[in-house]
Amino acid sequence: ANIMAMNITYRTQNDHIDIYKAVADIYIRTPNLFAQQALKALIAHIGPYxxxxxxxxxxxxxxxxxxxxxxxxxxxxxxxxxxxxxxxxxxxxxxxxxxxxxxxxxxxxxxxxxxxxVLPVEVVNFEKQQLLMLISQVKIQTEYSYGALAKLLNNHSATIELLREAVKPYNKEHLPGKDLRHCLSMVGLYNAPAIIQQVLFEQLVNHQAHPLMQHVQFRLQAIIRLLNLLVSHDKHNQFEHLALPVYGYVNYLIEYCSTTISRKTLYEKQLKSDVSMPFAWLFGVTIDDSEQLTAYLLELLGDNPWTHALLDAEQQQKQHLSAEAQLWVAIKLVV
Known part of the structure; x- marks a missing residue:
């Protein structure tokens, strides 16, 4: 507390820093688990602004x-x-x-x-639960009517506003949708569930509080942009199908591995390894319980074949991987 107070207190030289940077600086320097959890709770209490x-x-x-x-x-x-x-x-x-x-x-x-x-912590916790419930209800392999999707998103104005922006790549003029029905008409009912899920996951990640959240978001967006480039000329794969498991993975890391997230990138010590490095290494995290990660992703995104491919890519031997799983291996190497 004393260190933070000294760093954030106003000085006429303007060499002080804001509380977010002060918390992040201490967070990455302390090995104390209690201190890390306290700092994460402080950021959650303050909120993004x-x-x-x-x-x-x-x-x-x-x-x-x-x-x-x-x-x-x-x-x-x-x-x-x-x-x-x-x-x-x-x-x-x-x-x-x-x-x-x-x-x-x-x-x-x-x-x-x-x-x-209103109290920020109560708002954020309620919104996160609402988003998780929506994510579990929207399935990419299910055929929906316009009415069914409209009913699911009823009273979720923030999600609809983000969806209006998310559908821009689906029209030549790159214009946002006017309303929910216009968005669904632009992308079609087949593509809509995955796009809605991606918007929901983006919201969920943005609702997470962590002292290194800016770094996590930069790394996440780098992966997402790479995926977008890879499938931009691929008529057989929908970009959102690939992006969803990554959002789910990062959300898992923030929820269950928050105190081990760092700016470091881990690497394979052996020159040749039978199993590809996990995505978690890109965020400095070593996952000891892969079964928990698997259960988490399959519960939310089990109907997405790219989720299974991502899990195979870091749990199965390289010589037994499918073409989809091999793509995940390549993406990790490029990032």
Missing amino acids: LPGSLIHYHDQQLTYIGKDSRQRHLLIALNEPQKTKWYSVKARLESNAKQRPSQDKRLLFSVWFNEHI
């Missing part, structure tokens, strides 16, 4: 306050001395969480006593 942070939104300098009951971000404008403007937005924000001096009594006291602000 620190209350009081500066937000640049639509050419305005606003202050982040929290979330409301609709899961929308609450922002305030303090430009006018006698008036506080409130904004409720649903968007990805760019924030500056470094400490700064302020004498504004509204920011120091009054704005925090607002009935619309």
Whole structure:
């Protein structure tokens, strides 16, 4: 706590850092398991945006306050001395969480006593459970009607908004869908379940809290972009089918291997190995219980053949691998 306080406290030289970097710096340096779990819990409690942070939104300098009951971000404008403007937005924000001096009594006291602000931990836990439930309900090998998919996503406005962006590659103009029905019409009912699942997994990973979350997301996006390039001209394989097991795998690492995630990339000490290195090594993790990982992925994505191929690629001998499993081996080597 003392180290963090020294690192984040405002200094006129502006050489202090924000709390996210302060937590990450300590996290990667301490071997203490209790300290790592405490730091992870602290980041989960704070959330992705620190209350009081500066937000640049639509050419305005606003202050982040929290979330409301609709899961929308609450922002305030303090430009006018006698008036506080409130904004409720649903968007990805760019924030500056470094400490700064302020004498504004509204920011120091009054704005925090607002009935619309909800507790962040309760919101995140509820949203994660909702996403996991949806993921388990959407199956890529099941034929759905428009009505059935609309019913599943009813009251999940954030998922629908992300889905509107996710369908861009499925039209020549690269335009977002207008609404849920338009999105489903653009991609077709055959492709829709996998695209919906990918959007749900993206949300689930983004809801996870970890001191090294930025690094995890960078590495994850590198893998996803590589997959996209590999299948961009392949008419036989849908990109989302390959991406889904990777999202599920990374979510497992954050949930069950959080204290061993690091910026290191592990490597094979033997020049020749009968079994390919696991994806977990790309995140610095050694998995001791592969059965738990297998059960987790098969429960959520068992109807996806690429899930089985990914598991085979790091559990079966190389000479016995299918062409799909060999592709996973190649992807890990390239990354």
